[in-house]
Amino acid sequence: MFVILVYDTAAERNPKVLKTCRKYLHWTQRSVFQGELSAAQYRALMGALTTIINPAHDSIVTYTAREPGLVRSATLGLELGGPGEIL
Amino acid sequence: MFVILVYDTAAERNPKVLKTCRKYLHWTQRSVFQGELSAAQYRALMGALTTIINPAHDSIVTYTAREPGLVRSATLGLELGGPGEIL
Numbered sequence: 001m002f003v004i005l006v007y008d009t010a011a012e013r014n015p016k017v018l019k020t021c022r023k024y025l026h027w028t029q030r031s032v033f034q035g036e037l038s039a040a041q042y043r044a045l046m047g048a049l050t051t052i053i054n055p056a057h058d059s060i061v062t063y064t065a066r067e068p069g070l071v072r073s074a075t076l077g078l079e080l081g082g083p084g085e086i087l
Numbered sequence: 088m089f090v091i092l093v094y095d096t097a098a099e100r101n102p103k104v105l106k107t108c109r110k111y112l113h114w115t116q117r118s119v120f121q122g123e124l125s126a127a128q129y130r131a132l133m134g135a136l137t138t139i140i141n142p143a144h145d146s147i148v149t150y151t152a153r154e155p156g157l158v159r160s161a162t163l164g165l166e167l168g169g170p171g172e173i174l
Contacts, residue, residue: 004150006093008117008167029148030095031118049163059165061116063091063150063158070157074149076133077142080095 002068003042005033009058016052017060020045028081036068089155090129092120096145103139104147107132115168123155 005025009017021027024045025035037045042064049060065071092112096104105114111132112120124132129151136147152158 004091006116006119009164029093029146032093032148046161046163053164055164057165058163059116059167060163061119061168062161062163064161065152065158070152072151074133074151076136076145076147076149077096077140078144078146080146081148 001037001039001042002065002071003033003035003037003045004028004063004071005045005060006062007031007058007060009053009060013052013054013058017049017058020048020052023048026081030080032081034073034081088124088126088129089152089158090120090122090124090132091115091150091158092132092147093149094118094145094147096140096147100139100141100145104136104145107135107139110135113168117167119168121160121168 005021007017021033024037024041025033028034053060092108094104108120111124111128112122115121140147
């Protein structure tokens with residue numbers, strides 16, 4: 001499945017959130033990752049993030065589509081993302 | 088169409104970006120909006136944002152799907168968004 005993940009987490013937890021998201025997805029932009037995952041990988045990512053975030057203060061939203069072809073992406077301005085991008 | 092918009096813009100331009108996005112979409116989370124737009128509304132929003140951002144420094148990414156039903160959203164932690172949410 002195609003996954004877009006956006007996170008709004010406390011600064012002290014951002015490094016762990018970033019590290020975990022990077023294992024599964026490509027960084028797109030500040031606070032945004034995207035990529036293709038199997039259902040099992042998606043569950044593993046959600047499980048790992050659940051152990052990192054504080055659910056009373058942090059928020060992670062995912063958007064998933066069965067296939068990448070169902071979602072079109074477009075960029076205005078800088079094209080920031082890419083698998084090798086350094087934050 | 089269903090639209091997810093994420094922005095990474097310079098602080099001094101954020102108020103204008105926010106104001107423009109709010110005219111068309113619902114705020115979801117820090118830097119993220121979503122909603123349903125016609126093709127004409129989407130073009131109008133992109134046109135308005137083009138006049139606001141500095142393409143050498145700012146980045147706005149949109150993900151669009153023909154129908155909202157093609158994209159599932161899920162939240163870990165806080166449910167921040169909502170049409171009435173105040174930033």
